[in-house]
Amino acid sequence: MKIVEVISDTNIGGAGVLLVNRLKNTDLETYNTTVLLPRGSALAARLRDVSAEVIEIKCIGDKSFDVFAVFKYLRIIKRLAPDVINCHGALSARIAAKLCRVPVKICTRHCVFPPKYKNKLLVKIIGKINTALSDRFIAVAYAARQNLLELGVDKDKITVIINGAEQLKILDSAQKSAQRKSLDIATDEIVLIMNARLEAYKGHIWFFEAVKQLIDDGLPIKVLLLGEGSEKEHLLELCGGYCIDKYVIFAGFVDDVAPYMNIADININCSIGTETSSLALSEGMSLGLPAIVSDYGGNPYMVRNGENGYVCRAYDHNALAKCVKKLTYDKELYSKMSKAAVARFNEELNAVAMTKKTTALYDNLYVSYQKRGHIPSIFVDIEK
Numbered sequence: 001m002k003i004v005e006v007i008s009d010t011n012i013g014g015a016g017v018l019l020v021n022r023l024k025n026t027d028l029e030t031y032n033t034t035v036l037l038p039r040g041s042a043l044a045a046r047l048r049d050v051s052a053e054v055i056e057i058k059c060i061g062d063k064s065f066d067v068f069a070v071f072k073y074l075r076i077i078k079r080l081a082p083d084v085i086n087c088h089g090a091l092s093a094r095i096a097a098k099l100c101r102v103p104v105k106i107c108t109r110h111c112v113f114p115p116k117y118k119n120k121l122l123v124k125i126i127g128k129i130n131t132a133l134s135d136r137f138i139a140v141a142y143a144a145r146q147n148l149l150e151l152g153v154d155k156d157k158i159t160v161i162i163n164g165a166e167q168l169k170i171l172d173s174a175q176k177s178a179q180r181k182s183l184d185i186a187t188d189e190i191v192l193i194m195n196a197r198l199e200a201y202k203g204h205i206w207f208f209e210a211v212k213q214l215i216d217d218g219l220p221i222k223v224l225l226l227g228e229g230s231e232k233e234h235l236l237e238l239c240g241g242y243c244i245d246k247y248v249i250f251a252g253f254v255d256d257v258a259p260y261m262n263i264a265d266i267n268i269n270c271s272i273g274t275e276t277s278s279l280a281l282s283e284g285m286s287l288g289l290p291a292i293v294s295d296y297g298g299n300p301y302m303v304r305n306g307e308n309g310y311v312c313r314a315y316d317h318n319a320l321a322k323c324v325k326k327l328t329y330d331k332e333l334y335s336k337m338s339k340a341a342v343a344r345f346n347e348e349l350n351a352v353a354m355t356k357k358t359t360a361l362y363d364n365l366y367v368s369y370q371k372r373g374h375i376p377s378i379f380v381d382i383e384k
Helices: 014-024 043-049 067-080 091-099 120-133 142-150 173-182 204-216 232-242 258-262 279-286 317-329 331-347 351-372
Strands: 002-006 032-038 053-057 084-087 104-109 136-139 158-160 190-195 221-226 248-252 266-269 291-294 309-312
Touching: 002 067, 014 032, 014 043, 014 279, 014 351, 032 043, 032 067, 043 053, 053 067, 067 091, 084 091, 084 351, 091 104, 091 120, 104 120, 104 142, 104 351, 136 142, 136 351, 142 158, 173 258, 190 204, 190 258, 190 279, 190 317, 204 221, 204 232, 204 317, 232 248, 266 279, 266 317, 279 291, 279 331, 291 317, 309 317, 317 331
Parallel strands: 002 032, 002 084, 032 053, 084 104, 104 136, 136 158, 190 221, 190 266, 221 248, 266 291, 291 309
Antiparallel strands: none
């Protein structure tokens, strides 16, 4: 089967890591895959490392629609003649795929954004256009499915496949000790880790409010922040204003998160926007990290409150701080949640499970096309 995956990311984000994880676990002889992405994308090297064929296109990166890119996609898609194309939010590629009459056209929804338009008729029209351009939508979280419904997409065209992460390498005690020493973290300090872009919608501000409260209460903690973003300078200033700067480590973008996750005690996700199924949460669970998360988007699905972590109301820094204390002082509770985190990862949140579900969907859609010459409006897929 010939597959084309189209992604418009120029940097390495969740969607890109998801694609790399999936292709790493895909039989690329059976699923002959070519990835189209903007020229110079940081993802290109990672994709080539997993033996995927990569074609870099001169187009505007990080943008869903570029009229000039449509013509470039047209030429390449026509030449490749794929059986299945998965456009990860790239509208230009979806239009080109429709014009090229690719047998199976899929769009993967990686984010959750409120609809831009309030007019119900306009939303319905946009939804019809969206639905017409794709035979199937993959939602990477049930929150993303709900978002697609709000955008007017036909519910019978949506399949939910939760993001899956790779098992992180487990370090031994000597390696962990060396990593702590390199970051000037004492052996008795509790490490809270947050792996997220430094953007307002990731909720760092209310996390810092909880951190200040914990420090004022005398809890020995260090905070590890992984990621870069436009809010970095503001967050640095905020740390200074809260007098927590010596407790917070801005590690920047980290290519290999395993050494940092291995020395963490609790995984934090404070998102207040565009959160579906966080790979950072899944990666932490692979190491047995309990998580404390906001109740936004896909977080409550990944973290079962009171089982493998806690779900707090967004912006409620008091609740977050209280949950950190519970996990710190109750060792039996921590051990129980740590085991549940690993079980949750093994059950559903791993890359192998995600890959099997995705390739099964590709197979079923293509077989359906071969039998009927089109994809029926109501398709019986792996969810039903």
